Amino acid sequence: MQTRIALLPQMGIPRPYTDTLPLQITDAELDPPGPEEVCVRILAAGVCHSDLSVINGDRPRPTPIALGHEGVAEVVQCGEMVGDLSPGDRVALVFVPSCGHCPTCAEGRPALCEPGLVVNSKGTLLSGAIRIHLEGQPVLHHLGISCFADYAVCHRASLVKIDADMDPVQQAVFGCAVLTGCGAILNTARLRMGEQVAVVGLGGVGLAALLGARAGGARKIIAVDANPSKAEVALQLGADHFVDARDPEAASQIRALSQGGVELAAEFAGVMPALELAIAATRRGGRTVTAALPNPNDRLSLQAATLVTEERALLGSYVGSSVPSRDIPNWLAMYRSGRLPVDQLVSHEIALPEINEAMERLASGAAIRQIVTFA
Ligand SMILES: NC(=O)c1ccc[n+]([C@@H]2O[C@H](COP(=O)([O-])OP(=O)(O)OC[C@H]3O[C@@H](n4cnc5c(N)ncnc54)[C@H](O)[C@@H]3O)[C@@H](O)[C@H]2O)c1
Ligand SMILES: [Zn+2]
Ligand SMILES: [Zn+2]
Numbered sequence: 001m002q003t004r005i006a007l008l009p010q011m012g013i014p015r016p017y018t019d020t021l022p023l024q025i026t027d028a029e030l031d032p033p034g035p036e037e038v039c040v041r042i043l044a045a046g047v048c049h050s051d052l053s054v055i056n057g058d059r060p061r062p063t064p065i066a067l068g069h070e071g072v073a074e075v076v077q078c079g080e081m082v083g084d085l086s087p088g089d090r091v092a093l094v095f096v097p098s099c100g101h102c103p104t105c106a107e108g109r110p111a112l113c114e115p116g117l118v119v120n121s122k123g124t125l126l127s128g129a130i131r132i133h134l135e136g137q138p139v140l141h142h143l144g145i146s147c148f149a150d151y152a153v154c155h156r157a158s159l160v161k162i163d164a165d166m167d168p169v170q171q172a173v174f175g176c177a178v179l180t181g182c183g184a185i186l187n188t189a190r191l192r193m194g195e196q197v198a199v200v201g202l203g204g205v206g207l208a209a210l211l212g213a214r215a216g217g218a219r220k221i222i223a224v225d226a227n228p229s230k231a232e233v234a235l236q237l238g239a240d241h242f243v244d245a246r247d248p249e250a251a252s253q254i255r256a257l258s259q260g261g262v263e264l265a266a267e268f269a270g271v272m273p274a275l276e277l278a279i280a281a282t283r284r285g286g287r288t289v290t291a292a293l294p295n296p297n298d299r300l301s302l303q304a305a306t307l308v309t310e311e312r313a314l315l316g317s318y319v320g321s322s323v324p325s326r327d328i329p330n331w332l333a334m335y336r337s338g339r340l341p342v343d344q345l346v347s348h349e350i351a352l353p354e355i356n357e358a359m360e361r362l363a364s365g366a367a368i369r370q371i372v373t374f375a
Contacts, residue, residue, distance in 0.1 A: 001039075003030045005066040005132060006148035006355050007139060012057045017360040022055045023067065023148070025353050028139055031131040033079035036156045040091060043168035045071035045147040047358045047370040048176050049203055049270065050293060054142065055359060058270070058295045062123050065140040066132055068148030068372075069095040070176035072168045082156050090164035092175045094324040095143035097126040097157035111319035116157070120144060126155040148355055148372060160328045163336075169371050170335065170343050173204060174328050177369055178342060180291050181208030181268065182331060183320015186216050189264050189289040193217030196262040198254050200245065200278045201269030202230040203362075204345050204369035205291060207237060209266050214238040215339050222254050222262065224277065226269070227365045237344055245273070251280035261286060270294045276301075284310040291317040345369045 006023045013022035033039045051067050053059035075089040085091070096117065098110030105113050115126065123140025124130050131153040132139040132146065144158040162171060181204075185191050197213040199206050202225040213221050214237070223234035224243045231242035243253050254277075255261045261283030267275045270292035279302070282288045306312060320327070334340040348370040350358050361367040 001030050001151065002027050003149050003151040004352060005139065005146060006068060006352065007064055007134070008055060008067050009064045011054060011060065011063060013055065015360065015363055017055070017356045017363065021356050023355050023359065025355065026134065028066070029133040030151055030153055031133070033077055033131070033153050034127060034129055035080040036082060036127065037079040037125060037129070037131070037153055038075055038082055038085060038156055038159060039077040039151060039153050040073035041076050041151055042071055042073045042147050042149055042374055044172035045372040046172045046175070046177065046204065047362055047372070049205070049362065050176070052359055052362055053293060059293055060296070061121070061142070062140055064134070065123055065142050066146035066149060067142045069093070069143040069145045070172060071145070071147035072162065072171045072175065073147065073152065076151065085156070085159070085161065090162050091159040092162050092171065092324070092328050093145045093147055093154065094158050094160055094175060095145055096120060096319050097144045097155045099126065099157060108323065109321065110324065111322055125153070126157050148352060150374060160325050162329060162332055166332065166336065169346060169349060169373060171332065172371050173208065173342050173345050173369050174332055177204035177208045177345060178331055178340070179322050179324060179327060180317070180320045181205045182212030183322040183327060184266055184289050184291040184317035185209050185212040185264070187321040187327070188315050188317035189266065189287050191216040191218060191264060194219045195264055196220040196222070196258045198222040198224055198258070198262045198265040198278065198281045200224040200265065200267045200274050200281070201292060202234050203268060206268035207233065207345055207368060208342065209268060210234060210237050210239060211340050211342065215334060220258065222257055224250065224254065229365070233344060233368065237341070245277055251277055254281040258283070263287070264289065266291070268292050272298050272300060279314070282312060285312070287313040287315060289315040289317050291320065346371055349373050
């Protein structure tokens with residue numbers, strides 16, 4: 001069948017993306033689903049910084065590639081050996097397929113699935129297949145999903161069945177922003193009720209983390225960003241204070257607001273000054289967690305002795321250390337009951353041809369989560 005995709009022919013195209021148009025909306029050939037694969041119709045897809053990082057080269061991937069990795073979809077056709085999904089089912093798209101058998105899957109850590117990470121870096125589905133073609137040439141899958149498109153073929157291991165009676169616009173953010181942000185706070189750093197939390201970097205992922213900290217019982221939340229326009233939404237979502245990361249006194253301000261530093265500081269900005277600030281804002285004995293994906297050349301400098309003498313922990317969090325088939329349905333239920341008001345993360349709804357404008361808005365800090373919808 002034919003589908004529109006958002007094709008990235010090459011990385012490293014400079015801004016402004018409204019002029020340079022790094023993504024091309026083009027018709028491509030989508031093969032039928034193979035064994036254990038599913039063809040889905042995309043209902044809503046969120047624009048995440050990790051898409052932007054493929055465009056600007058911070059997250060190098062082979063090209064040409066069809067972008068998009070956060071979204072929800074409706075099952076259209078199941079390939080052989082897919083016994084537990086049917087046409088019409090609603091699914092969340094998960095950006096690491098988990099094989100279920102490798103050592104990290106066996107340990108209960110599907111976000112670290114070894115074959116999943118290998119195929120994601122190659123741009124194929126979990127089986128190794130490539131189901132998108134343009135004029136006979138293969139187009140790679142972004143993280144097994146490629147959901148800036150009308151239709152996609154995904155491996156069953158990239159899908160989580162969810163309720164079909166909710167607005168897909170809000171459901172879309174659960175596949176990446178909520179899974180990553182809430183997961184970093186609750187799964188990776190294991191927030192304890194009553195702790196103080198600093199959230200550094202208030203994009204879709206950081207603000208989802210803020211909501212997770214609130215729902216998980218933080219006693220004080222300090223929101224931090226280098227862009228002061230993020231203060232208003234952070235305070236609305238439940239932050240007690242906003243600190244401007246550009247202020248040279250930012251770390252001491254956070255330490256003063258938290259009587260010596262927060263028990264848990266979480267970073268979602270993707271630049272070293274933000275991670276350094278998160279570490280400096282963490283109290284003795286505390287945890288600093290980062291879920292951001294900085295450029296692979298970035299290096300962190302640490303005073304190593306204080307890791308020991310102050311019993312500090314520095315934690316990395318991929319896909320929120322989540323079990324997506326457990327966490328996405330549970331956290332969607334929390335949205336339904338009003339305990340996780342993610343609707344405020346959605347700043348724009350756009351059509352697929354506006355995707356380059358959306359990337360420019362994200363790069364300039366003028367958007368939180370922008371959701372591509374499909375008529
Ligand atoms: N670990 C994972 O599984 C995973 C999943 C999704 C996204 N990510 C990464 O998480 C990060 C956040 O993604 P997003 O979509 O929310 O991005 P975003 O661009 O929407 O938000 C980033 C925020 O960081 C702020 N920022 C920039 N420099 C800063 C500084 N020095 N101090 C404080 N704040 C600063 C920006 O103003 C912006 O508000 C990205 O690096 C993305 O690649 C990781
Ligand atoms: Zn993402
Ligand atoms: Zn695995």
